[in-house]
Amino acid sequence: MEGYTASELMSIVAMQGFAGISLFSVLLLMALGLAIIFGQMGVINMAHGEFMTIGAYTTFLLSSMAGEFGLVDYYFPVAIIVSFLVAFGVGYLTEWALIRHLYARPLDTLLATWGLSLMLQQIFRTVFGAREVSPAMPGWLQGSWQPTDAIDIPINGLFVLGLTVLLTTAVLYYLYKSRSGVKMRATTQNRMMAGAVGINTKRVDRFTFALGCGIAGVAGAAFTTIASTGPTTGSLYIVDTFMVVVFGGAASLFGTIASAFAIAEAQSIMEFFMSGSMAKVLTLLFVVGVLMIRPEGLFSVKVRK
Amino acid sequence: MLQVSDLKVSYGQSEVIHGIALEVEMNETVAVMGRNGMGKTTLFKSLIGALSASAGDISLDGKSVTSMESYDRVKHGIAYVPQGRMIFPTLTVEENIRTGLSSTGKRNIPEDIFALFPVLWDMRKRKGGNLSGGQQQQLAIARALVTDPKVLLLDEPTEGIQPSIIKDIANVLNEIRKLREISIIVSEQVLSFTMAIADRIIVIEKGNFIREDRREEVDEAQISKYLSV
Numbered sequence: 001m002e003g004y005t006a007s008e009l010m011s012i013v014a015m016q017g018f019a020g021i022s023l024f025s026v027l028l029l030m031a032l033g034l035a036i037i038f039g040q041m042g043v044i045n046m047a048h049g050e051f052m053t054i055g056a057y058t059t060f061l062l063s064s065m066a067g068e069f070g071l072v073d074y075y076f077p078v079a080i081i082v083s084f085l086v087a088f089g090v091g092y093l094t095e096w097a098l099i100r101h102l103y104a105r106p107l108d109t110l111l112a113t114w115g116l117s118l119m120l121q122q123i124f125r126t127v128f129g130a131r132e133v134s135p136a137m138p139g140w141l142q143g144s145w146q147p148t149d150a151i152d153i154p155i156n157g158l159f160v161l162g163l164t165v166l167l168t169t170a171v172l173y174y175l176y177k178s179r180s181g182v183k184m185r186a187t188t189q190n191r192m193m194a195g196a197v198g199i200n201t202k203r204v205d206r207f208t209f210a211l212g213c214g215i216a217g218v219a220g221a222a223f224t225t226i227a228s229t230g231p232t233t234g235s236l237y238i239v240d241t242f243m244v245v246v247f248g249g250a251a252s253l254f255g256t257i258a259s260a261f262a263i264a265e266a267q268s269i270m271e272f273f274m275s276g277s278m279a280k281v282l283t284l285l286f287v288v289g290v291l292m293i294r295p296e297g298l299f300s301v302k303v304r305k
Numbered sequence: 306m307l308q309v310s311d312l313k314v315s316y317g318q319s320e321v322i323h324g325i326a327l328e329v330e331m332n333e334t335v336a337v338m339g340r341n342g343m344g345k346t347t348l349f350k351s352l353i354g355a356l357s358a359s360a361g362d363i364s365l366d367g368k369s370v371t372s373m374e375s376y377d378r379v380k381h382g383i384a385y386v387p388q389g390r391m392i393f394p395t396l397t398v399e400e401n402i403r404t405g406l407s408s409t410g411k412r413n414i415p416e417d418i419f420a421l422f423p424v425l426w427d428m429r430k431r432k433g434g435n436l437s438g439g440q441q442q443q444l445a446i447a448r449a450l451v452t453d454p455k456v457l458l459l460d461e462p463t464e465g466i467q468p469s470i471i472k473d474i475a476n477v478l479n480e481i482r483k484l485r486e487i488s489i490i491v492s493e494q495v496l497s498f499t500m501a502i503a504d505r506i507i508v509i510e511k512g513n514f515i516r517e518d519r520r521e522e523v524d525e526a527q528i529s530k531y532l533s534v
């Protein structure tokens with residue numbers, strides 16, 4: 001890092017920090033969905049990345065449609081909602097057709113969802129082709145905001161951050177303040193007992209799985225603003241997402257937020273000074289180091305058992 | 306109110322409950338007493354549907370619930386307070402009680418619950434896992450009561466609880482009987498507790514009911530013999 005003055009370093013960190021916010025947003029949304037599903041049902045959804053891809057392709061399709069009617073400036077908010085609904089629906093079907101038959105068999109769900117992810121990738125390839133696609137960006141999402149001469153903050157990053165904050169707040173509110181959130185958390189903690197106090201745990205499961213997938217769909221819509229989408233886009237993000245969940249502590253949503261932030265920012269800032277893969281290796285080493293000291297992740301809830 | 310006939314329950318190949326019959330009247334309290342490992346918990350779990358019966362029938366008000374899942378049995382009027390309480394540790398006291406409301410569609414916790422268990426009102430914002438054992442037991446009973454049960458199942462409610470609190474729990478159960486139309490089935494090893502609440506005392510041994518007395522006719526010395534090792 002020699003050759004930079006202190007103020008240059010500050011600007012670099014600030015700029016890369018803001019660039020990392022897009023990555024943070026996508027990772028957080030992905031991890032949120034994955035963590036909810038894992039926490040609730042003990043299912044590791046290997047196809048989670050593909051649900052993100054579903055959201056991204058949905059956004060692409062809507063943008064093509066909007067292009068024909070000259071509505072490119074307006075379609076994006078609609079695309080976010082439709083992406084959620086499509087991914088939610090596919091998730092709901094997946095739980096019904098596949099996952100519910102495999103509860104209490106973690107290895108089988110791992111294999112089954114991995115198979116599903118390959119199938120979905122092939123479907124994407126057949127329908128959309130192997131080439132990457134990008135939806136048309138509305139004008140208001142382009143360009144950047146320059147608070148000072150040295151700092152350049154992309155608008156799309158700010159938008160995606162806003163979206164993520166909104167959705168995360170909504171999910172937290174749902175989990176911690178709503179009546180169905182109580183049912184969900186009760187089922188997470190003790191499935192047998194939840195049934196024995198009158199909660200239909202199978203219905204809660206199906207909804208939870210679909211909700212996690214729907215959030216991944218929104219992550220996909222957000223993703224289109226920072227990169228182009230191909231059939232394997234989702235699988236590129238799934239490893240980072242697992243890292244976020246494990247690092248944050250699978251039981252703690254606040255841990256997930258902190259961990260997504262730490263990992264995305266560390267990668268983004270380090271990428272300025274070294275190659276992308278070197279930054280990844282350093283991040284991974286750091287995560288492994290922390291997990292050796294705190295195997296339960298950064299945060300864990302403390303109560304008497 | 307509740308009829309159980311020829312109930313058999315197995316873990317894999319090994320049958321633990323061997324054809325039990327039981328009839329409980331409305332407003333009656335029945336105690337099932339037996340030593341460790343005699344099948345009390347297994348019986349209760351099969352009544353609430355956490356374990357499925359391999360044979361026999363369980364009916365509530367003439368309607369068979371044998372093939373229903375737990376949540377559906379709760380809806381039909383069976384409530385369960387498990388051995389070891391099993392409250393939801395990271396949910397607050399209030400949220401724990403709320404979980405029981407899902408089967409009734411009610412929005413708010415009825416006030417009489419906090420009248421019965423004032424300590425739960427004081428602690429309503431605390432996490433269930435941070436309550437003492439006796440408080441958790443009260444919470445587990447409250448959680449079961451808000452489902453508006455016709456039959457309340459209590460599996461060893463006095464386990465690990467000090468004598469003065471055991472008396473409180475007996476008083477609360479008697480109070481509940483006065484306030485509501487409810488039948489109670491309780492499993493126990495503490496005879497003084499069941500003598501304070503039960504109308505009938507049944508002894509279970511190795512998965513069979515081997516003895517049954519009305520409370521007035523109980524010979525405490527004889528029942529104690531079945532309970533000691």
Ligand SMILES: Nc1ncnc2c1ncn2[C@@H]1O[C@H](COP(=O)(O)OP(=O)(O)OP(=O)(O)O)[C@@H](O)[C@H]1O
Nearest residue numbers: 316321339340341342343344345346347348388461
């Ligand atoms: N999950 C299980 N798998 C196999 N056998 C079991 C299981 N749970 C209990 N058993 C067996 O079933 C029998 C009855 O156990 P149960 O827990 O019903 O007894 P209990 O009367 O409730 O005892 P305690 O007073 O210790 O609670 C015991 O022999 C026990 O070993």
Ligand SMILES: [Mg+2]
Nearest residue numbers: 345346388461
């Ligand atoms: Mg027991």
